[in-house]
Amino acid sequence: MSNVSPLSSPETIQLFERCVVPNYNRFPVALVRGEGSYVWDSEGNRYLDFFNGWGCNLLGHCPPPVVEAVRDQLGKLIHVPNTWYTELQGRWAEALSARSFGGQAFFCNSGTEANEAAIKLARLSGSSKRRYKIITFEGGFHGRTLGSTTATAQPKYHRGLGPLMAGFVYAPFGDLDAAKGLIDAETAAILIEPIQGEGGVRIPPDGFLKGLRDLADQHELLLIFDEVQTGCGRTGQWFAYQAFGVQPDVMTLAKALCGGLAGGAMLATPAAAKSLLPGMHAATFGGNPLAARAGLATIEMIESQGLLEHAQRLGDLFEKRLRELQSQCDLIREVRVRGVMIGIELSVEGAEAVRACMERRLLINCTNATVLRLLPAMNLAEEQAHEGLDILSDVLKKQAKNHFSS
Numbered sequence: 438m439s440n441v442s443p444l445s446s447p448e449t450i451q452l453f454e455r456c457v458v459p460n461y462n463r464f465p466v467a468l469v470r471g472e473g474s475y476v477w478d479s480e481g482n483r484y485l486d487f488f489n490g491w492g493c494n495l496l497g498h499c500p501p502p503v504v505e506a507v508r509d510q511l512g513k514l515i516h517v518p519n520t521w522y523t524e525l526q527g528r529w530a531e532a533l534s535a536r537s538f539g540g541q542a543f544f545c546n547s548g549t550e551a552n553e554a555a556i557k558l559a560r561l562s563g564s565s566k567r568r569y570k571i572i573t574f575e576g577g578f579h580g581r582t583l584g585s586t587t588a589t590a591q592p593k594y595h596r597g598l599g600p601l602m603a604g605f606v607y608a609p610f611g612d613l614d615a616a617k618g619l620i621d622a623e624t625a626a627i628l629i630e631p632i633q634g635e636g637g638v639r640i641p642p643d644g645f646l647k648g649l650r651d652l653a654d655q656h657e658l659l660l661i662f663d664e665v666q667t668g669c670g671r672t673g674q675w676f677a678y679q680a681f682g683v684q685p686d687v688m689t690l691a692k693a694l695c696g697g698l699a700g701g702a703m704l705a706t707p708a709a710a711k712s713l714l715p716g717m718h719a720a721t722f723g724g725n726p727l728a729a730r731a732g733l734a735t736i737e738m739i740e741s742q743g744l745l746e747h748a749q750r751l752g753d754l755f756e757k758r759l760r761e762l763q764s765q766c767d768l769i770r771e772v773r774v775r776g777v778m779i780g781i782e783l784s785v786e787g788a789e790a791v792r793a794c795m796e797r798r799l800l801i802n803c804t805n806a807t808v809l810r811l812l813p814a815m816n817l818a819e820e821q822a823h824e825g826l827d828i829l830s831d832v833l834k835k836q837a838k839n840h841f842s843s
């Protein structure tokens with residue numbers, strides 16, 4: 438590759454058309470470089486990224502301490518399988534456990550894998566009582582492997598895949614009575630995102646997660662929090678559940694876990710973890726030295742740079758500016774902010790605003806048709822926050838003007 442001249446964006450697109458499975462909708466731009474909250478395309482255009490790597494690049498693109506740690510580790514030991522011990526994996530597990538609920542870690546490579554581990558753990562822990570059902574919530578998202586897809590209570594992701602996995606039942610998000618009504622003698626667990634991400638940055642009503650905890654305790658179910666998107670500092674806490682004062686038995690992590698490298702984890706209380714006996718589950722690359730080193734460097738960077746507190750300040754800044762904008766722009770129905778997890782519910786579909794921002798070199802996302810989702814880096818500078826918010830405000834005000842004058 439080193440002596441091949443770089444392709445333009447249109448040339449890269451042609452290459453994809455020939456050689457890459459067309460299962461993604463992509464913007465017609467090839468990105469070549471990233472630094473902090475900016476990325477550059479093959480043509481040299483710079484974009485401000487408010488949707489860093491679908492939430493994976495919570496520390497921005499190529500965070501220097503993570504890059505340095507990974508470079509160093511690359512020359513020492515990249516991969517050894519889990520038939521051996523490595524100090525790095527043990528230390529990584531210890532660091533995550535100390536910042537959450539004292540659980541034990543199983544490592545894998547992605548969010549969906551972490552959720553598959555949690556699904557198997559739930560079934561294994563319920564197996565002596567013939568319990569296998571898992572309650573999940575409408576609008577949730579848990580990944581793309583078949584178990585996680587079935588756990589995802591959104592019909593659009595199920596189309597054409599049936600028969601799906603048995604044993605998942607769905608309740609409306611926020612409806613405690615409905616969740617209670619689904620519990621029977623075969624129920625093993627409740628699986629939920631403490632804040633729904635893909636579902637539109639939906640924050641549960643007061644007392645809902647606590648109510649689920651009580652139900653889980655009463656019926657001896659595992660309470661599993663999918664913190665793949667909300668975890669690792671995104672909401673200004675290490676984990677979103679910490680702001681709700683409710684502790685899970687099992688938690689799944691990925692996305693931002695390794696500062697932009699692939700990595701996933703499931704944490705489980707020692708009592709729950711004991712159901713995963715040797716031979717019952719595995720991930721060949723899980724917890725490899727490179728991922729562990731990146732994961733540890735990520736935690737260290739967040740703490741040494743005070744980034745949880747910075748994410749909270751950024752959340753306040755976004756909330757203030759977006760509420761001001763809401764008062765001036767009739768397209769905005771609701772603003773939902775927790776740290777650097779931001780949803781702007783519109784009264785129209787959001788695709789046009791995403792396109793218009795992209796033309797102004799600001800990258801944002803739209804989810805659930807009408808919700809603009811921003812997942813900026815937690816080390817975004819305040820001036821960059823204002824720079825992007827100025828563009829977004831302009832775009833939405835113009836769109837509102839056109840919408841209401843037509």
Ligand SMILES: Cc1ncc(COP(=O)(O)O)c(C=O)c1O
Binds near residue numbers: 579663666
């Ligand atoms: C809450 C949640 N769980 C699971 C996943 C799946 O993660 P991955 O794409 O790493 O498999 C996602 C991905 O967006 C997610 O947001």
